[in-house]
Amino acid sequence: MxxxxxxxxxxxxxxxxxxxxxxxxxxxxxxxxxxxxxxxxxxxxxxxxxxxxxxxxxxxxxxxxxxxxxxxxxxxxxxxxxxxxxxxxxxxxxxxxxxxxxxxxxxxxxxxxxxxxxxxxxxxxxxxxxxxxxxxxxxxxxxxxxxxxxxxxxxxxxxxxxxxxxxxxxxxxLTTVPDSNEPFKLQKLKNLIETHYKTKHSASEYAELLNISPKALAKITKNHFNKTLTNLISERIIIEAKRELYLTNKSVKEIAYTLGYDDEHYFSRFFKNKADISPTIYRETVGFARASS
Missing domain, CATH: 2.60.120.280 (Regulatory protein AraC)
Incomplete structure (x- = not known):
């Protein structure tokens, strides 16, 4: 190259x-x-x-x-x-x-x-x-x-x-979605994730809120977003965690609790698994709050 x-x-x-x-x-x-x-x-x-x-x-x-x-x-x-x-x-x-x-x-x-x-x-x-x-x-x-x-x-x-x-x-x-009912469900799913991602972390909870079977929701999500519902929820949590890490001086424990995790160490392992880096190192290398404090 x-x-x-x-x-x-x-x-x-x-x-x-x-x-x-x-x-x-x-x-x-x-x-x-x-x-x-x-x-x-x-x-x-x-x-x-x-x-x-x-x-x-x-x-x-x-x-x-x-x-x-x-x-x-x-x-x-x-x-x-x-x-x-x-x-x-x-x-x-x-x-x-x-x-x-x-x-x-x-x-x-x-x-x-x-x-x-x-x-x-x-x-x-x-x-x-x-x-x-x-x-x-x-x-x-x-x-x-x-x-x-x-x-x-x-x-x-x-x-x-x-x-x-x-x-x-x-x-x-959106026009490529064949079932006229699917765009409504997908938009409602987006709204539900945005509302509940801090407290509801499992795909089955969102299927229940949408009154649809987990299998049917998984199929719609995979077809439209090319991702599993679990991945969508996890990615939304990680986005918020990153925002908190580089915009605030909150401790990792505080951020974990805000995102629905009582165990700081479990949250840190979850973050590292998804972001391939620990929350602490992410803050040290990307943190805006660190640079401006």
Whole structure:
């Protein structure tokens, strides 16, 4: 794999990556499971293949953009040679949770457990993305006054454009559901998970709330989301745990209790099993609260 046109900013306080933008050819960097401690936007400009994100598989072709959250496992299996651009940024550089009202990419691009973590880059957005990437490359090299503020502004616009593009594309997914009754059940399931994920952790509890058999609900969930209901519930818990770990100074025990776990050690094992890292180390490597306290 050839990596070129690399533009990097390092956080001088922590020596961690703050912002990085680079182009690539080939697949060497992505042919094994990656778990980065920063956000990644991977724009596949040419080529095709299969992406494994959280170990769910998605076929992709050229002009596909993937949005990867910190420590989310992903890899690409190349069919036709890949070429593209990668944009990485650490939560210390720009925290999507803290700036949710300004950008609204949380739950659309990132931390979306119901839709594929990808969008198509059409002609109407391609020029905008290219222009913003060019501006960011130029700004990284300047080291001028207010460099951080200008880079963040470009990044915000990039994220807003990507979020808008994905929102426009999402309704097409719902129209593929054959049974007219299923969209209602799926939306109700989303609402139930959002309401009860802190107290109800088993698939059978949600089947009971929906007045449907666990087997029937499992089939609907797998067909539409390509995930088990247990995975959806677990991912929602992990998203909230991560948010608490890098936005607050609450102890792991407090966070565990808030999410319905009386045993801190059981919760830590659950978190490590899903995120492949302990809650403490996650906070140390990603924690926004740590950097701003």
């Amino acid at each position: 050839e990596i070129y046109n690399t533009y990097t900013l390092i956080n001088k306080q922590t020596d961690n990556l703050a912002f990085k933008l680079f182009s690539f050819e080939g697949n060497c960097q992505f042919d094994d499971v990656n778990r980065y401690n920063y956000y990644s936007l991977v724009w596949i400009k040419k080529g095709s293949g299969v992406a494994k994100v959280d170990f769910t598989e998605y076929n992709f072709t050229q002009d596909t953009m993937f949005a990867i959250t910190p420590y989310q496992p992903f890899m690409f299996i190349e069919k036709e040679q890949l070429e593209g651009v990668v944009l990485n940024f650490h939560p210390d550089f720009f925290c999507i949770h803290k700036h949710h009202e300004q950008v609204a990419c949380n739950g659309v691009l990132f931390n979306n457990i119901y839709n594929p973590p990808m969008l198509c880059v059409h002609d109407d957005t391609r020029k905008d993305f290219e222009m913003l990437i060019s501006h960011m490359k130029t700004e990284v090299q300047k080291s001028d006054l207010a460099q951080y503020e200008l880079l963040v502004s470009y990044l915000k616009i990039f994220l807003i454009n990507a979020s808008r593009a994905k929102v426009q594309q999402q309704p097409e997914v």
